Amino acid sequence: MPDKKDRFKMLLKEKGLKVTTQRVDILEALELRPDKHLTAEEIYEIVREKNPDIGLATVYRTIQLLAELNLIDKLNLGDGFVRYEIGNMDEEKKAHHHHHLICLGCGNVLTFQGDLLDTLENQIQKTMGFEVVDHEVKMYGYCKDCAAERKKE
Amino acid sequence: MPDKKDRFKMLLKEKGLKVTTQRVDILEALELRPDKHLTAEEIYEIVREKNPDIGLATVYRTIQLLAELNLIDKLNLGDGFVRYEIGNMDEEKKAHHHHHLICLGCGNVLTFQGDLLDTLENQIQKTMGFEVVDHEVKMYGYCKDCAAERKKE
DNA sequence: GTCAATGCAAAATCTTTGCATTTTT
């Protein structure tokens, strides 16, 4: 499988866009942290360690580009920040974003893969004629540790 | 059942807060449009028709208050705007937010009630020990009309 | 060399805050 970086470079060339250090650095920053959910500012800080001259505007522009190319997903975990993460979909396959479990105790965000939503999607299709293409699920609650902590008290 | 407005007034009094025209007007604006998903600015414009002197800051402050009291839900439908809607939960009952179906064709947002997620929640509980308290589901796709339109072409 | 991308600073959005004044209780 070609890694995301190669895929990105390919897509750029296909579109007549240029493969710049900044663009590659930004994708790399995200790629190295697959389960982090980074804000634009955080990405900026990370890339700055390697390339101190990069501008925040470039980060925003590249993020937008990556989202359009479906290489990253835009997230809203309810804390008021817009976050991004590397997409985990297999190329042509229907983009099935994973689900997020947000712990109300420690604030950690876990991810969860599962296609149990297919049943739900089918029901929606039948009853409402709505054709589902993609979905996003957030569950709020308490992670194992925090749940245990709460029971003790 | 006491309507939302009375409930709001009660809660305000319980907390030693004051029942002002502005607060009631804002709740009313939301209550009269149960399935709209309004932005702060839109709420401001609506209330301004009745009470032209209201300030945007008051709208923001009241929205925050209503959200804290669980009378309204904060939504993020992926269009970059923060939106609000009247909650539909029955008092003490577990808050079960309804799901949103977002049409990629016409942009309309439909709502969908269903507890098919219970299965998913149970599975998460078993496999990961994560205790789910609340959830939020967004489905992206094409509504009946837009799906038909797309098949024709 | 050409055209796109970058960095910077300024502008545009959206939301919050401080404070004098008004309103509720």
Added chain:
DNA sequence: AAAAATGCAAAGATTTTGCATTGAC
């Protein structure tokens, strides 16, 4: 009369944009 809420304008925060310069092809 006391305390809280309001409106306004200013300040914050986040994201976008214009433009001269730089870099990829």
